[in-house]
Amino acid sequence: MREKWVVGVDLGGTTTKLAFINVEGEIIEKWEIETDHSDAGKNITANIAKSIDQKLKEQGETKDKLIGVGMGSPGPVNYKAGILYNAVNLPWEDHYPLKKNLEEAIHLPALIDNDANCAALGEMWKGAGNGAKDLVCVTLGTGVGGGVITNGKIVQGVSGAAGEIGHITVIPDGGAPCNCGKTGCLETVASATGIVRLANLKLKEEGLAEGLLVKIYEENGSITAKDVFDCAKLGDAACLEIIDEVAFYLGLVLANLGNTLNPEKIVLGGGVSKAGDILLDKVQSYFDKYAFSRVKDTTKISIATLGNDAGVIGAGWLVMNEQFQ
Amino acid sequence: MREKWVVGVDLGGTTTKLAFINVEGEIIEKWEIETDHSDAGKNITANIAKSIDQKLKEQGETKDKLIGVGMGSPGPVNYKAGILYNAVNLPWEDHYPLKKNLEEAIHLPALIDNDANCAALGEMWKGAGNGAKDLVCVTLGTGVGGGVITNGKIVQGVSGAAGEIGHITVIPDGGAPCNCGKTGCLETVASATGIVRLANLKLKEEGLAEGLLVKIYEENGSITAKDVFDCAKLGDAACLEIIDEVAFYLGLVLANLGNTLNPEKIVLGGGVSKAGDILLDKVQSYFDKYAFSRVKDTTKISIATLGNDAGVIGAGWLVMNEQFQ
Incomplete structure (x- = not known):
């Protein structure tokens, strides 16, 4: 089977970090984009989707290379429902359907969790937690x-x-x-x-x-x-x-x-x-x-x-965990 | 299928509480026996086994009615290994193989956990935790x-x-x-x-x-x-x-x-x-x-x-959880 990747996204108030991560938790490529606060944050998920498509193309890959997208967001998250309750540093309204909007933008399964939780999962998977x-x-x-x-x-x-x-x-x-x-x-x-x-x-x-x-x-x-x-x-x-x-x-x-x-x-x-x-x-x-x-x-x-990479790695783990456990 | 029971045991320094519990978590019968401290606690598991056999007979049932035995014990427990690290109010040596000895005495699968954990599980299953x-x-x-x-x-x-x-x-x-x-x-x-x-x-x-x-x-x-x-x-x-x-x-x-x-x-x-x-x-x-x-x-x-019943009900849940989840 051809090696698959997951996408890890670490959403921040100013910049959004992204990475392609293989099933071993190794970062293939990482990059950042600006978090666009205009129009009540309507462009954020679209920008993420566009940026992923572009990087895939640069890698000479197509979307079937990707298992899904995991995202860490500031603020309390309802993991199962995929809803961001409220995030003071982001322009969205409360109870924002982040998982749904992300999936619609990117046409891939998505999972969201709180950013601190993702950092913890990253450290568990590949960092100081060591499993x-x-x-x-x-x-x-x-x-x-x-x-x-x-x-x-x-x-x-x-x-x-x-x-x-x-x-x-x-x-x-x-x-x-x-x-x-x-x-x-x-x-x-x-x-x-x-x-x-x-x-x-x-x-x-x-x-x-x-x-x-x-x-x-x-x-x-x-x-x-x-x-x-x-x-x-x-x-x-x-x-x-x-x-x-x-x-x-x-x-x-x-x-x-x-x-x-x-x-x-x-x-x-x-x-x-x-x-x-x-x-x-x-x-x-x-x-x-x-x-x-x-x-x-x-x-x-x-x-x-893992430093700043903990967030994207842990976000990627969300997808790994859902798929392979 | 004939209704099965589990046995919940709440081991204490003075008395040991026991109960037959059905798969819905309802107590069929409960009773107590003395915890025998003589001979470095050698009789404790044998007494529990004997007492269960006797109560089964009184109920007109045989051992195949029972799925297994769950026990809560004072002191820290290694749940997976089935070892009681140490319990100040019991006469056993440290790192006592309680699960193994219980299984040998009673010829049924056994699981042990800390007594406070069992009380928590009992409340979760049938008490204030309400699921x-x-x-x-x-x-x-x-x-x-x-x-x-x-x-x-x-x-x-x-x-x-x-x-x-x-x-x-x-x-x-x-x-x-x-x-x-x-x-x-x-x-x-x-x-x-x-x-x-x-x-x-x-x-x-x-x-x-x-x-x-x-x-x-x-x-x-x-x-x-x-x-x-x-x-x-x-x-x-x-x-x-x-x-x-x-x-x-x-x-x-x-x-x-x-x-x-x-x-x-x-x-x-x-x-x-x-x-x-x-x-x-x-x-x-x-x-x-x-x-x-x-x-x-x-x-x-x-x-x-659940009061004093939380311990036996939660101990019974250990067996239920292992069997039916």
Whole structure:
């Protein structure tokens, strides 16, 4: 039998990533297109279909090469119905029939899931998860996203809101406001934005007067999460305190996820996960403190290995899973 | 075809509950036997087998009436291997081959799982879960146990330690010691034992001098969790404070479980769950405060309906699930 491919699509508010992926999960070709917000997003699925047709032609292939299209989208998704409930960074109306529209545009079977879930599936299939059937992925980026896999399947929950790990409450009283409307969510302390917020608190409310962070702030007029990690590596006391705080909340949440699910791996991805040992050693030490003994001994914390490719690979896996299991 | 039965067994440190259950999940007959700790527990499986044979005879049936035996056991279980890792209240050595020994004693296929998992499956099949495929059960008894069901299957985790909801850390610093070796676990504040501990704190360390709780303590020399709820219902301020504290921790944990798994139902069982609205209204209100909005709208908190039968019914379901799915 001629080797077939799947298409993995990672839909973003600004750009959409696409890839042809073979049945082994290897990327044959990947590319990006702009996400067109005009006309209430009417062109998005058509553009994806056109772009796939064009790339197929360039590869000297025809549509029967493709098994189907899997797509990760921001926002909560009804996987079975193929409906995107709502996505704040996309121009579509709520309860958008994304699967149906995608299938009509591209004339291939399509499956959609939440983008964080797809990243988790990608890491399970080809990344740090390494085939683990019980896996939790936590993406520490601008926000904090999550994907939970149990018994080899994504946990969707009753309304697609499973895996909202960024909205686990870690500061029950007096926490900072979160975009979700609550306060004290993990996202308010462990995302890049949250780390900047903690740094600004030190600078502005606690009146931090000396040290590397102050210097950078005076030079640049602002602070990034990377600045905080860089300064901590140089021994800056205030930054080490911030990192300890971030690691405490993150370690506590990961331990409690471990106590609930005892996954084989907890995979950390996103920009903040690249901080390296200065963050991860502390996260591990708080995890060890708060995890049930058998969980501490068996649930491993790993760093995501697929980077930006996790989304398209996991989206491709949606199609593989539907076809070959 | 003649109706078949399964046997559900709920193994406890003191007594073992057994039941014949039909394929609809209805109990045909239930009974109990003593759990015999002599000779390092060598008689336990033989006694179960003998007892089943005898009850079959009384029912005028023979062994071919039975599809198999499902058993819930305290302690972490390797479901696939059929091994009980260790159970503090049973006399067996660690890594006890319970499935194999049970099958040899009874000459029927057997399956074992953790007792809290079986209770969760029971509630899913015939109780408050009402067929929900995504379900978390939390048993508030002497300790706090848990069972997590996603996509219709128990989450075992990589080493059988999933569902250790009682050992979710709720007081990261300065919490009370827990039997598991950690401090500040949910069990230290939301179990019957934990509630008594909180009451004793008020009486002894905070020097509570008046009120119903003091009166009961002076009369009986001790306090039970039921006393705390009874006094709260009569308006005792100290008891209302204790219940608010318990509800806060419980509501926070349930909300964070909701944010992680968005289950259709969270089912509360065990003695403490019988406290009624005085506890549950407060738990719901903290849940609403800490749950992600879509989770708050879709994940429902319910009270377990099967009581002590949940364990045998869920144990029977293990066999049903293996046979008919």
